[in-house]
Amino acid sequence: MAYSFSLDDVKFLRSRHGVKALEVASSLDLSAASMLADIAELRARYAGHDAALIETVTCRRRARGKLRGADDLLLSDEALQQATNSVVAEHRAAEIAARFPDAVVHDITCSIGAELIELERCAGIRGVIGSDLDRIRLAMAQHNAPGATLLVADALTPTSTADVVLADPARRSGSGRVFRLDQLAPPLLDLLTNYSGRTLIVKCAPGLDYSMLRNRFGFDGEVQVTSLDGGVREAVLWSGPGMEPIRRATVLRTEAEGLVTSDEVTDREPDDVPVGDIGEWIVDPDGAIVRAGLVRHYAYRHGLGLLDPQIAYLTGDSVPAGERGFRIVEQVGIAEKALRKALAAHDCGTLEILVRGLDVDPDRLRKRLKLKGSRPLSLVVTRIGRKGVGFLCEAGVRF
Structure with a gap:
Protein backbone atom coordinates (compact mmCIF):
# COMPACT_ATOMS: atom_id res chain seq x y z
CA MET A 1 0.00 0.00 0.00
CA ALA A 2 1.34 3.44 -0.93
CA TYR A 3 2.57 5.72 1.83
CA SER A 4 0.42 8.74 2.76
CA PHE A 5 2.56 11.85 3.11
CA SER A 6 1.98 14.53 5.74
CA LEU A 7 2.82 18.22 5.58
CA ASP A 8 5.64 17.54 8.06
CA ASP A 9 7.05 14.96 5.65
CA VAL A 10 7.10 17.48 2.81
CA LYS A 11 8.63 20.15 5.06
CA PHE A 12 11.40 17.74 6.01
CA LEU A 13 12.05 16.62 2.43
CA ARG A 14 12.40 20.25 1.33
CA SER A 15 14.82 21.11 4.14
CA ARG A 16 18.60 20.99 3.80
CA HIS A 17 18.66 17.94 6.07
CA GLY A 18 15.94 16.28 3.95
CA VAL A 19 17.79 16.92 0.71
CA LYS A 20 20.85 15.16 2.16
CA ALA A 21 18.65 12.31 3.41
CA LEU A 22 17.19 11.87 -0.07
CA GLU A 23 20.71 11.64 -1.49
CA VAL A 24 21.46 8.84 0.97
CA ALA A 25 18.18 7.04 0.20
CA SER A 26 18.83 7.38 -3.54
CA SER A 27 22.13 5.57 -3.14
CA LEU A 28 20.38 2.49 -1.74
CA ASP A 29 19.10 -0.38 -3.88
CA LEU A 30 15.60 -0.42 -2.31
CA SER A 31 14.86 -3.75 -3.99
CA ALA A 32 12.81 -6.58 -2.52
CA ALA A 33 16.03 -8.34 -1.53
CA SER A 34 17.59 -5.32 0.19
CA MET A 35 14.51 -3.52 1.53
CA LEU A 36 14.67 -4.74 5.14
CA ALA A 37 18.31 -3.68 5.46
CA ASP A 38 17.66 -0.39 3.67
CA ILE A 39 14.73 0.44 5.97
CA ALA A 40 16.86 -0.32 9.01
CA GLU A 41 19.64 1.99 7.79
CA LEU A 42 17.29 4.88 7.01
CA ARG A 43 15.37 4.41 10.26
CA ALA A 44 18.59 4.51 12.26
CA ARG A 45 19.71 7.74 10.58
CA TYR A 46 16.37 9.50 9.93
CA ALA A 47 13.90 8.11 12.43
CA GLY A 48 10.31 9.01 11.60
CA HIS A 49 11.14 9.95 8.01
CA ASP A 50 12.28 6.61 6.59
CA ALA A 51 8.93 5.77 4.94
CA ALA A 52 8.69 9.20 3.27
CA LEU A 53 12.24 8.90 1.98
CA ILE A 54 11.67 5.43 0.52
CA GLU A 55 8.38 6.42 -1.09
CA THR A 56 9.90 9.54 -2.63
CA VAL A 57 12.90 7.73 -4.09
CA THR A 58 10.85 4.82 -5.47
CA CYS A 59 8.34 7.25 -7.02
CA ARG A 60 11.18 9.24 -8.58
CA ARG A 61 12.60 6.10 -10.15
CA ARG A 62 9.20 5.17 -11.60
CA ALA A 63 8.75 8.73 -12.88
CA ARG A 64 11.88 8.61 -15.05
CA GLY A 65 10.82 8.67 -18.66
CA LYS A 66 7.46 10.20 -17.74
CA LEU A 67 8.25 13.43 -15.88
CA ARG A 68 11.03 15.88 -16.66
CA GLY A 69 13.62 16.15 -13.87
CA ALA A 70 12.07 13.21 -12.04
CA ASP A 71 15.03 12.77 -9.69
CA ASP A 72 14.44 16.22 -8.16
CA LEU A 73 10.65 16.07 -7.78
CA LEU A 74 8.48 15.57 -4.71
CA LEU A 75 5.60 13.27 -5.55
CA SER A 76 3.42 10.44 -4.30
CA ASP A 77 2.36 7.19 -5.91
CA GLU A 78 -1.20 8.34 -6.67
CA ALA A 79 -0.09 11.75 -7.91
CA LEU A 80 2.47 10.11 -10.20
CA GLN A 81 -0.19 7.84 -11.71
CA THR A 266 -8.61 17.33 -38.25
CA ASP A 267 -12.14 16.73 -39.48
CA ARG A 268 -11.82 19.82 -41.68
CA GLU A 269 -9.76 17.76 -44.14
CA PRO A 270 -11.33 15.76 -47.03
CA ASP A 271 -12.40 12.18 -46.28
CA ASP A 272 -13.42 10.78 -49.68
CA VAL A 273 -11.36 7.59 -49.95
CA PRO A 274 -11.74 4.30 -51.87
CA VAL A 275 -12.98 1.18 -50.11
CA GLY A 276 -12.10 -2.44 -50.87
CA ASP A 277 -9.12 -2.08 -53.22
CA ILE A 278 -6.37 -4.00 -51.45
CA GLY A 279 -2.87 -2.64 -51.95
CA GLU A 280 0.58 -3.97 -51.12
CA TRP A 281 0.44 -2.86 -47.49
CA ILE A 282 -1.96 -2.80 -44.56
CA VAL A 283 -1.57 0.24 -42.32
CA ASP A 284 -2.76 0.33 -38.71
CA PRO A 285 -3.26 4.07 -38.02
CA ASP A 286 -2.27 5.64 -34.72
CA GLY A 287 -4.79 5.20 -31.92
CA ALA A 288 -5.40 8.94 -31.61
CA ILE A 289 -6.58 9.03 -35.22
CA VAL A 290 -8.88 6.07 -34.60
CA ARG A 291 -10.31 7.46 -31.33
CA ALA A 292 -10.90 10.86 -32.94
CA GLY A 293 -12.83 9.26 -35.81
CA LEU A 294 -10.41 10.62 -38.39
CA VAL A 295 -9.30 7.45 -40.17
CA ARG A 296 -10.83 8.52 -43.50
CA HIS A 297 -9.29 11.98 -43.27
CA TYR A 298 -5.88 10.48 -42.56
CA ALA A 299 -6.30 8.01 -45.43
CA TYR A 300 -7.14 10.82 -47.86
CA ARG A 301 -4.07 12.79 -46.85
CA HIS A 302 -1.79 9.84 -47.56
CA GLY A 303 -3.51 8.35 -50.60
CA LEU A 304 -4.71 5.23 -48.79
CA GLY A 305 -7.98 3.31 -48.90
CA LEU A 306 -10.12 1.36 -46.44
CA LEU A 307 -10.42 -2.41 -46.29
CA ASP A 308 -13.98 -1.90 -45.06
CA PRO A 309 -15.93 1.32 -44.38
CA GLN A 310 -16.49 0.34 -40.72
CA ILE A 311 -12.99 -0.97 -39.92
CA ALA A 312 -9.98 1.22 -39.11
CA TYR A 313 -7.42 -0.66 -41.21
CA LEU A 314 -6.00 1.15 -44.22
CA THR A 315 -4.38 -0.22 -47.34
CA GLY A 316 -2.20 1.10 -50.13
CA ASP A 317 1.11 0.77 -51.92
CA SER A 318 3.10 2.86 -49.42
CA VAL A 319 3.22 3.51 -45.68
CA PRO A 320 3.20 7.02 -44.14
CA ALA A 321 6.24 8.01 -42.12
CA GLY A 322 5.94 7.04 -38.49
CA GLU A 323 3.25 4.42 -39.03
CA ARG A 324 3.47 0.62 -38.85
CA GLY A 325 3.05 -1.16 -42.15
CA PHE A 326 2.37 -4.83 -42.84
CA ARG A 327 3.38 -6.04 -46.30
CA ILE A 328 0.80 -8.60 -47.41
CA VAL A 329 2.14 -12.07 -48.17
CA GLU A 330 -1.15 -13.86 -48.64
CA GLN A 331 -4.85 -13.38 -47.98
CA VAL A 332 -6.12 -16.36 -45.96
CA GLY A 333 -9.28 -17.67 -44.37
CA ILE A 334 -9.63 -17.42 -40.60
CA ALA A 335 -10.56 -21.06 -39.94
CA GLU A 336 -7.81 -22.53 -37.77
CA LYS A 337 -7.10 -25.42 -40.13
CA ALA A 338 -6.55 -23.03 -43.05
CA LEU A 339 -4.40 -20.75 -40.90
CA ARG A 340 -2.18 -23.60 -39.68
CA LYS A 341 -1.64 -24.75 -43.26
CA ALA A 342 -0.72 -21.26 -44.50
CA LEU A 343 1.59 -20.56 -41.55
CA ALA A 344 3.38 -23.86 -41.99
CA ALA A 345 3.83 -23.19 -45.70
CA HIS A 346 5.54 -19.89 -44.85
CA ASP A 347 7.70 -21.42 -42.08
CA CYS A 348 6.16 -19.19 -39.40
CA GLY A 349 7.69 -19.54 -35.95
CA THR A 350 6.58 -16.35 -34.19
CA LEU A 351 3.33 -14.57 -34.97
CA GLU A 352 1.98 -11.14 -34.08
CA ILE A 353 -1.82 -11.15 -34.35
CA LEU A 354 -3.80 -7.94 -34.84
CA VAL A 355 -7.59 -8.11 -34.59
CA ARG A 356 -10.23 -5.54 -35.39
CA GLY A 357 -13.95 -6.07 -36.00
CA LEU A 358 -14.06 -9.73 -34.89
CA ASP A 359 -14.29 -11.47 -31.52
CA VAL A 360 -10.92 -13.23 -31.57
CA ASP A 361 -8.49 -13.58 -28.66
CA PRO A 362 -4.98 -13.27 -30.20
CA ASP A 363 -3.21 -15.12 -27.38
CA ARG A 364 -5.57 -18.08 -27.42
CA LEU A 365 -5.51 -18.29 -31.20
CA ARG A 366 -1.70 -18.20 -31.28
CA LYS A 367 -1.47 -21.10 -28.83
CA ARG A 368 -3.89 -23.21 -30.86
CA LEU A 369 -1.96 -22.62 -34.09
CA LYS A 370 1.07 -24.54 -32.72
CA LEU A 371 3.77 -22.72 -34.67
CA LYS A 372 6.91 -24.73 -35.50
CA GLY A 373 8.84 -22.67 -38.05
CA SER A 374 11.54 -20.01 -37.78
CA ARG A 375 10.15 -16.97 -39.64
CA PRO A 376 8.50 -14.02 -37.84
CA LEU A 377 5.20 -12.98 -39.42
CA SER A 378 2.15 -10.86 -38.63
CA LEU A 379 -1.49 -11.83 -39.05
CA VAL A 380 -4.17 -9.18 -39.49
CA VAL A 381 -7.59 -10.62 -38.66
CA THR A 382 -10.58 -8.47 -39.55
CA ARG A 383 -13.79 -8.47 -41.56
CA ILE A 384 -14.75 -7.15 -44.95
CA GLY A 385 -18.49 -6.73 -45.04
CA ARG A 386 -19.80 -9.66 -42.98
CA LYS A 387 -16.96 -12.02 -43.87
CA GLY A 388 -14.00 -12.64 -41.60
CA VAL A 389 -10.68 -12.51 -43.43
CA GLY A 390 -7.02 -12.82 -42.59
CA PHE A 391 -3.96 -11.24 -44.12
CA LEU A 392 -0.69 -13.02 -43.55
CA CYS A 393 2.02 -10.36 -43.65
CA GLU A 394 5.71 -9.87 -43.17
CA ALA A 395 6.49 -8.75 -39.60
CA GLY A 396 5.26 -5.20 -39.02
CA VAL A 397 7.70 -2.40 -39.76
CA ARG A 398 7.71 1.15 -38.38
CA PHE A 399 8.49 3.64 -41.18
Whole structure:
Protein backbone atom coordinates (compact mmCIF):
# COMPACT_ATOMS: atom_id res chain seq x y z
CA MET A 1 0.00 0.00 0.00
CA ALA A 2 1.34 3.44 -0.93
CA TYR A 3 2.57 5.72 1.83
CA SER A 4 0.42 8.74 2.76
CA PHE A 5 2.56 11.85 3.11
CA SER A 6 1.98 14.53 5.74
CA LEU A 7 2.82 18.22 5.58
CA ASP A 8 5.64 17.54 8.06
CA ASP A 9 7.05 14.96 5.65
CA VAL A 10 7.10 17.48 2.81
CA LYS A 11 8.63 20.15 5.06
CA PHE A 12 11.40 17.74 6.01
CA LEU A 13 12.05 16.62 2.43
CA ARG A 14 12.40 20.25 1.33
CA SER A 15 14.82 21.11 4.14
CA ARG A 16 18.60 20.99 3.80
CA HIS A 17 18.66 17.94 6.07
CA GLY A 18 15.94 16.28 3.95
CA VAL A 19 17.79 16.92 0.71
CA LYS A 20 20.85 15.16 2.16
CA ALA A 21 18.65 12.31 3.41
CA LEU A 22 17.19 11.87 -0.07
CA GLU A 23 20.71 11.64 -1.49
CA VAL A 24 21.46 8.84 0.97
CA ALA A 25 18.18 7.04 0.20
CA SER A 26 18.83 7.38 -3.54
CA SER A 27 22.13 5.57 -3.14
CA LEU A 28 20.38 2.49 -1.74
CA ASP A 29 19.10 -0.38 -3.88
CA LEU A 30 15.60 -0.42 -2.31
CA SER A 31 14.86 -3.75 -3.99
CA ALA A 32 12.81 -6.58 -2.52
CA ALA A 33 16.03 -8.34 -1.53
CA SER A 34 17.59 -5.32 0.19
CA MET A 35 14.51 -3.52 1.53
CA LEU A 36 14.67 -4.74 5.14
CA ALA A 37 18.31 -3.68 5.46
CA ASP A 38 17.66 -0.39 3.67
CA ILE A 39 14.73 0.44 5.97
CA ALA A 40 16.86 -0.32 9.01
CA GLU A 41 19.64 1.99 7.79
CA LEU A 42 17.29 4.88 7.01
CA ARG A 43 15.37 4.41 10.26
CA ALA A 44 18.59 4.51 12.26
CA ARG A 45 19.71 7.74 10.58
CA TYR A 46 16.37 9.50 9.93
CA ALA A 47 13.90 8.11 12.43
CA GLY A 48 10.31 9.01 11.60
CA HIS A 49 11.14 9.95 8.01
CA ASP A 50 12.28 6.61 6.59
CA ALA A 51 8.93 5.77 4.94
CA ALA A 52 8.69 9.20 3.27
CA LEU A 53 12.24 8.90 1.98
CA ILE A 54 11.67 5.43 0.52
CA GLU A 55 8.38 6.42 -1.09
CA THR A 56 9.90 9.54 -2.63
CA VAL A 57 12.90 7.73 -4.09
CA THR A 58 10.85 4.82 -5.47
CA CYS A 59 8.34 7.25 -7.02
CA ARG A 60 11.18 9.24 -8.58
CA ARG A 61 12.60 6.10 -10.15
CA ARG A 62 9.20 5.17 -11.60
CA ALA A 63 8.75 8.73 -12.88
CA ARG A 64 11.88 8.61 -15.05
CA GLY A 65 10.82 8.67 -18.66
CA LYS A 66 7.46 10.20 -17.74
CA LEU A 67 8.25 13.43 -15.88
CA ARG A 68 11.03 15.88 -16.66
CA GLY A 69 13.62 16.15 -13.87
CA ALA A 70 12.07 13.21 -12.04
CA ASP A 71 15.03 12.77 -9.69
CA ASP A 72 14.44 16.22 -8.16
CA LEU A 73 10.65 16.07 -7.78
CA LEU A 74 8.48 15.57 -4.71
CA LEU A 75 5.60 13.27 -5.55
CA SER A 76 3.42 10.44 -4.30
CA ASP A 77 2.36 7.19 -5.91
CA GLU A 78 -1.20 8.34 -6.67
CA ALA A 79 -0.09 11.75 -7.91
CA LEU A 80 2.47 10.11 -10.20
CA GLN A 81 -0.19 7.84 -11.71
CA GLN A 82 -2.41 10.84 -12.43
CA ALA A 83 0.34 13.17 -13.69
CA THR A 84 0.49 14.08 -17.38
CA ASN A 85 3.60 12.97 -19.25
CA SER A 86 6.02 15.90 -19.61
CA VAL A 87 6.15 15.55 -23.42
CA VAL A 88 2.37 15.87 -23.66
CA ALA A 89 2.28 18.75 -21.17
CA GLU A 90 5.10 20.56 -23.00
CA HIS A 91 3.24 20.28 -26.31
CA ARG A 92 0.07 21.64 -24.70
CA ALA A 93 1.94 24.58 -23.17
CA ALA A 94 3.42 25.44 -26.58
CA GLU A 95 -0.03 25.27 -28.18
CA ILE A 96 -1.51 27.53 -25.49
CA ALA A 97 1.29 30.04 -26.03
CA ALA A 98 0.76 29.99 -29.80
CA ARG A 99 -3.01 30.39 -29.60
CA PHE A 100 -3.11 32.80 -26.64
CA PRO A 101 0.13 34.82 -26.70
CA ASP A 102 1.33 36.30 -23.41
CA ALA A 103 -1.43 34.49 -21.49
CA VAL A 104 -1.74 33.84 -17.79
CA VAL A 105 -2.70 30.18 -17.32
CA HIS A 106 -4.41 28.80 -14.23
CA ASP A 107 -4.27 25.05 -13.58
CA ILE A 108 -7.20 24.61 -11.18
CA THR A 109 -6.36 20.96 -10.38
CA CYS A 110 -2.60 21.34 -10.24
CA SER A 111 -1.78 18.47 -7.84
CA ILE A 112 2.04 18.14 -7.58
CA GLY A 113 2.58 20.58 -10.46
CA ALA A 114 3.57 18.37 -13.39
CA GLU A 115 1.68 20.61 -15.79
CA LEU A 116 2.89 23.78 -14.04
CA ILE A 117 6.50 22.81 -14.70
CA GLU A 118 5.95 22.84 -18.46
CA LEU A 119 3.84 26.01 -18.38
CA GLU A 120 6.65 27.76 -16.47
CA ARG A 121 9.22 26.65 -19.03
CA CYS A 122 7.23 27.98 -21.99
CA ALA A 123 8.54 31.38 -23.05
CA GLY A 124 5.23 32.52 -24.57
CA ILE A 125 3.28 32.21 -21.30
CA ARG A 126 3.32 35.29 -19.07
CA GLY A 127 2.19 33.83 -15.76
CA VAL A 128 1.29 30.52 -14.15
CA ILE A 129 -1.18 29.89 -11.32
CA GLY A 130 -1.89 26.55 -9.67
CA SER A 131 -4.60 25.63 -7.20
CA ASP A 132 -5.81 22.51 -5.45
CA LEU A 133 -7.65 21.51 -2.28
CA ASP A 134 -4.92 19.05 -1.28
CA ARG A 135 -2.45 21.04 0.81
CA ILE A 136 0.13 18.25 0.77
CA ARG A 137 0.20 18.12 -3.02
CA LEU A 138 0.34 21.91 -3.13
CA ALA A 139 3.39 21.82 -0.85
CA MET A 140 5.00 19.38 -3.29
CA ALA A 141 4.02 21.64 -6.21
CA GLN A 142 5.70 24.57 -4.47
CA HIS A 143 8.94 22.60 -4.58
CA ASN A 144 8.45 21.29 -8.14
CA ALA A 145 7.27 24.55 -9.75
CA PRO A 146 8.70 27.36 -7.59
CA GLY A 147 7.80 30.09 -10.09
CA ALA A 148 4.06 29.44 -10.00
CA THR A 149 1.58 31.28 -7.81
CA LEU A 150 -0.19 28.63 -5.71
CA LEU A 151 -3.59 28.78 -4.03
CA VAL A 152 -5.75 26.51 -1.89
CA ALA A 153 -9.02 26.58 -3.82
CA ASP A 154 -11.91 24.46 -5.04
CA ALA A 155 -11.70 23.92 -8.80
CA LEU A 156 -15.41 24.73 -9.16
CA THR A 157 -14.95 28.18 -7.63
CA PRO A 158 -13.30 30.62 -10.06
CA THR A 159 -10.50 32.30 -8.12
CA SER A 160 -8.55 34.16 -10.79
CA THR A 161 -9.04 36.15 -13.97
CA ALA A 162 -6.47 34.07 -15.86
CA ASP A 163 -6.71 34.10 -19.64
CA VAL A 164 -6.74 30.29 -19.85
CA VAL A 165 -8.10 27.81 -17.31
CA LEU A 166 -6.76 24.25 -17.31
CA ALA A 167 -8.35 21.31 -15.47
CA ASP A 168 -7.70 17.59 -15.11
CA PRO A 169 -10.61 16.00 -13.20
CA ALA A 170 -9.64 12.92 -11.18
CA ARG A 171 -10.76 9.71 -12.86
CA ARG A 172 -10.32 7.49 -9.83
CA SER A 173 -12.28 7.07 -6.62
CA GLY A 174 -11.66 4.90 -3.57
CA SER A 175 -13.23 1.98 -5.42
CA GLY A 176 -11.14 2.36 -8.60
CA ARG A 177 -11.42 3.99 -12.00
CA VAL A 178 -14.67 5.87 -12.79
CA PHE A 179 -16.26 6.34 -16.18
CA ARG A 180 -19.42 8.46 -15.79
CA LEU A 181 -19.08 12.20 -16.35
CA ASP A 182 -20.73 12.99 -13.00
CA GLN A 183 -18.29 10.71 -11.15
CA LEU A 184 -15.25 12.76 -12.13
CA ALA A 185 -13.83 15.02 -9.44
CA PRO A 186 -14.79 17.73 -10.10
CA PRO A 187 -17.70 16.69 -12.38
CA LEU A 188 -17.05 17.59 -16.02
CA LEU A 189 -20.40 19.25 -16.68
CA ASP A 190 -20.02 21.43 -13.59
CA LEU A 191 -16.62 22.59 -14.84
CA LEU A 192 -18.04 23.47 -18.26
CA THR A 193 -20.91 25.37 -16.61
CA ASN A 194 -18.90 27.24 -13.98
CA TYR A 195 -16.31 28.44 -16.51
CA SER A 196 -18.76 29.15 -19.32
CA GLY A 197 -17.60 32.09 -21.42
CA ARG A 198 -13.94 31.62 -20.50
CA THR A 199 -11.21 29.71 -22.29
CA LEU A 200 -11.25 26.32 -20.58
CA ILE A 201 -9.12 23.27 -21.38
CA VAL A 202 -10.19 20.02 -19.72
CA LYS A 203 -8.13 16.83 -19.88
CA CYS A 204 -10.24 13.66 -19.95
CA ALA A 205 -9.77 9.93 -20.39
CA PRO A 206 -9.08 8.91 -24.00
CA GLY A 207 -12.28 6.85 -24.05
CA LEU A 208 -14.48 9.92 -23.49
CA ASP A 209 -17.76 9.69 -25.42
CA TYR A 210 -17.42 13.12 -27.00
CA SER A 211 -20.31 12.45 -29.40
CA MET A 212 -22.66 12.07 -26.44
CA LEU A 213 -21.19 15.20 -24.93
CA ARG A 214 -22.04 17.11 -28.10
CA ASN A 215 -25.42 15.57 -28.85
CA ARG A 216 -26.83 15.33 -25.33
CA PHE A 217 -25.17 18.19 -23.50
CA GLY A 218 -24.51 20.64 -26.33
CA PHE A 219 -20.73 20.86 -26.04
CA ASP A 220 -19.66 23.00 -29.01
CA GLY A 221 -15.90 23.27 -28.55
CA GLU A 222 -12.90 21.35 -29.85
CA VAL A 223 -12.11 17.73 -29.08
CA GLN A 224 -8.41 16.83 -29.26
CA VAL A 225 -7.26 13.23 -28.88
CA THR A 226 -3.54 12.97 -28.14
CA SER A 227 -1.18 10.01 -28.37
CA LEU A 228 2.47 9.63 -27.46
CA ASP A 229 4.65 6.93 -29.00
CA GLY A 230 1.63 4.92 -30.08
CA GLY A 231 -0.29 5.07 -26.79
CA VAL A 232 -3.43 7.22 -26.59
CA ARG A 233 -3.01 9.46 -23.54
CA GLU A 234 -6.01 11.77 -23.32
CA ALA A 235 -9.01 13.43 -24.90
CA VAL A 236 -8.91 17.18 -24.33
CA LEU A 237 -11.86 19.55 -24.50
CA TRP A 238 -11.16 23.12 -25.57
CA SER A 239 -14.08 25.49 -24.97
CA GLY A 240 -14.66 29.21 -24.78
CA PRO A 241 -14.74 32.26 -27.06
CA GLY A 242 -13.81 31.54 -30.65
CA MET A 243 -13.71 27.74 -30.25
CA GLU A 244 -15.37 25.71 -32.99
CA PRO A 245 -16.70 22.12 -32.93
CA ILE A 246 -13.58 20.59 -34.47
CA ARG A 247 -12.22 17.09 -33.93
CA ARG A 248 -8.47 16.69 -34.11
CA ALA A 249 -5.92 14.00 -33.47
CA THR A 250 -2.46 14.99 -32.24
CA VAL A 251 0.20 12.33 -32.73
CA LEU A 252 3.42 12.85 -30.75
CA ARG A 253 6.50 10.70 -31.19
CA THR A 254 9.85 10.85 -29.42
CA GLU A 255 12.79 10.35 -31.74
CA ALA A 256 16.52 10.07 -31.19
CA GLU A 257 18.13 12.42 -28.67
CA GLY A 258 14.75 13.40 -27.21
CA LEU A 259 13.45 15.15 -30.33
CA VAL A 260 9.64 15.15 -30.41
CA THR A 261 7.72 15.19 -33.68
CA SER A 262 4.09 16.22 -33.94
CA ASP A 263 1.47 15.51 -36.57
CA GLU A 264 -2.16 16.59 -36.52
CA VAL A 265 -5.26 15.53 -38.46
CA THR A 266 -8.61 17.33 -38.25
CA ASP A 267 -12.14 16.73 -39.48
CA ARG A 268 -11.82 19.82 -41.68
CA GLU A 269 -9.76 17.76 -44.14
CA PRO A 270 -11.33 15.76 -47.03
CA ASP A 271 -12.40 12.18 -46.28
CA ASP A 272 -13.42 10.78 -49.68
CA VAL A 273 -11.36 7.59 -49.95
CA PRO A 274 -11.74 4.30 -51.87
CA VAL A 275 -12.98 1.18 -50.11
CA GLY A 276 -12.10 -2.44 -50.87
CA ASP A 277 -9.12 -2.08 -53.22
CA ILE A 278 -6.37 -4.00 -51.45
CA GLY A 279 -2.87 -2.64 -51.95
CA GLU A 280 0.58 -3.97 -51.12
CA TRP A 281 0.44 -2.86 -47.49
CA ILE A 282 -1.96 -2.80 -44.56
CA VAL A 283 -1.57 0.24 -42.32
CA ASP A 284 -2.76 0.33 -38.71
CA PRO A 285 -3.26 4.07 -38.02
CA ASP A 286 -2.27 5.64 -34.72
CA GLY A 287 -4.79 5.20 -31.92
CA ALA A 288 -5.40 8.94 -31.61
CA ILE A 289 -6.58 9.03 -35.22
CA VAL A 290 -8.88 6.07 -34.60
CA ARG A 291 -10.31 7.46 -31.33
CA ALA A 292 -10.90 10.86 -32.94
CA GLY A 293 -12.83 9.26 -35.81
CA LEU A 294 -10.41 10.62 -38.39
CA VAL A 295 -9.30 7.45 -40.17
CA ARG A 296 -10.83 8.52 -43.50
CA HIS A 297 -9.29 11.98 -43.27
CA TYR A 298 -5.88 10.48 -42.56
CA ALA A 299 -6.30 8.01 -45.43
CA TYR A 300 -7.14 10.82 -47.86
CA ARG A 301 -4.07 12.79 -46.85
CA HIS A 302 -1.79 9.84 -47.56
CA GLY A 303 -3.51 8.35 -50.60
CA LEU A 304 -4.71 5.23 -48.79
CA GLY A 305 -7.98 3.31 -48.90
CA LEU A 306 -10.12 1.36 -46.44
CA LEU A 307 -10.42 -2.41 -46.29
CA ASP A 308 -13.98 -1.90 -45.06
CA PRO A 309 -15.93 1.32 -44.38
CA GLN A 310 -16.49 0.34 -40.72
CA ILE A 311 -12.99 -0.97 -39.92
CA ALA A 312 -9.98 1.22 -39.11
CA TYR A 313 -7.42 -0.66 -41.21
CA LEU A 314 -6.00 1.15 -44.22
CA THR A 315 -4.38 -0.22 -47.34
CA GLY A 316 -2.20 1.10 -50.13
CA ASP A 317 1.11 0.77 -51.92
CA SER A 318 3.10 2.86 -49.42
CA VAL A 319 3.22 3.51 -45.68
CA PRO A 320 3.20 7.02 -44.14
CA ALA A 321 6.24 8.01 -42.12
CA GLY A 322 5.94 7.04 -38.49
CA GLU A 323 3.25 4.42 -39.03
CA ARG A 324 3.47 0.62 -38.85
CA GLY A 325 3.05 -1.16 -42.15
CA PHE A 326 2.37 -4.83 -42.84
CA ARG A 327 3.38 -6.04 -46.30
CA ILE A 328 0.80 -8.60 -47.41
CA VAL A 329 2.14 -12.07 -48.17
CA GLU A 330 -1.15 -13.86 -48.64
CA GLN A 331 -4.85 -13.38 -47.98
CA VAL A 332 -6.12 -16.36 -45.96
CA GLY A 333 -9.28 -17.67 -44.37
CA ILE A 334 -9.63 -17.42 -40.60
CA ALA A 335 -10.56 -21.06 -39.94
CA GLU A 336 -7.81 -22.53 -37.77
CA LYS A 337 -7.10 -25.42 -40.13
CA ALA A 338 -6.55 -23.03 -43.05
CA LEU A 339 -4.40 -20.75 -40.90
CA ARG A 340 -2.18 -23.60 -39.68
CA LYS A 341 -1.64 -24.75 -43.26
CA ALA A 342 -0.72 -21.26 -44.50
CA LEU A 343 1.59 -20.56 -41.55
CA ALA A 344 3.38 -23.86 -41.99
CA ALA A 345 3.83 -23.19 -45.70
CA HIS A 346 5.54 -19.89 -44.85
CA ASP A 347 7.70 -21.42 -42.08
CA CYS A 348 6.16 -19.19 -39.40
CA GLY A 349 7.69 -19.54 -35.95
CA THR A 350 6.58 -16.35 -34.19
CA LEU A 351 3.33 -14.57 -34.97
CA GLU A 352 1.98 -11.14 -34.08
CA ILE A 353 -1.82 -11.15 -34.35
CA LEU A 354 -3.80 -7.94 -34.84
CA VAL A 355 -7.59 -8.11 -34.59
CA ARG A 356 -10.23 -5.54 -35.39
CA GLY A 357 -13.95 -6.07 -36.00
CA LEU A 358 -14.06 -9.73 -34.89
CA ASP A 359 -14.29 -11.47 -31.52
CA VAL A 360 -10.92 -13.23 -31.57
CA ASP A 361 -8.49 -13.58 -28.66
CA PRO A 362 -4.98 -13.27 -30.20
CA ASP A 363 -3.21 -15.12 -27.38
CA ARG A 364 -5.57 -18.08 -27.42
CA LEU A 365 -5.51 -18.29 -31.20
CA ARG A 366 -1.70 -18.20 -31.28
CA LYS A 367 -1.47 -21.10 -28.83
CA ARG A 368 -3.89 -23.21 -30.86
CA LEU A 369 -1.96 -22.62 -34.09
CA LYS A 370 1.07 -24.54 -32.72
CA LEU A 371 3.77 -22.72 -34.67
CA LYS A 372 6.91 -24.73 -35.50
CA GLY A 373 8.84 -22.67 -38.05
CA SER A 374 11.54 -20.01 -37.78
CA ARG A 375 10.15 -16.97 -39.64
CA PRO A 376 8.50 -14.02 -37.84
CA LEU A 377 5.20 -12.98 -39.42
CA SER A 378 2.15 -10.86 -38.63
CA LEU A 379 -1.49 -11.83 -39.05
CA VAL A 380 -4.17 -9.18 -39.49
CA VAL A 381 -7.59 -10.62 -38.66
CA THR A 382 -10.58 -8.47 -39.55
CA ARG A 383 -13.79 -8.47 -41.56
CA ILE A 384 -14.75 -7.15 -44.95
CA GLY A 385 -18.49 -6.73 -45.04
CA ARG A 386 -19.80 -9.66 -42.98
CA LYS A 387 -16.96 -12.02 -43.87
CA GLY A 388 -14.00 -12.64 -41.60
CA VAL A 389 -10.68 -12.51 -43.43
CA GLY A 390 -7.02 -12.82 -42.59
CA PHE A 391 -3.96 -11.24 -44.12
CA LEU A 392 -0.69 -13.02 -43.55
CA CYS A 393 2.02 -10.36 -43.65
CA GLU A 394 5.71 -9.87 -43.17
CA ALA A 395 6.49 -8.75 -39.60
CA GLY A 396 5.26 -5.20 -39.02
CA VAL A 397 7.70 -2.40 -39.76
CA ARG A 398 7.71 1.15 -38.38
CA PHE A 399 8.49 3.64 -41.18
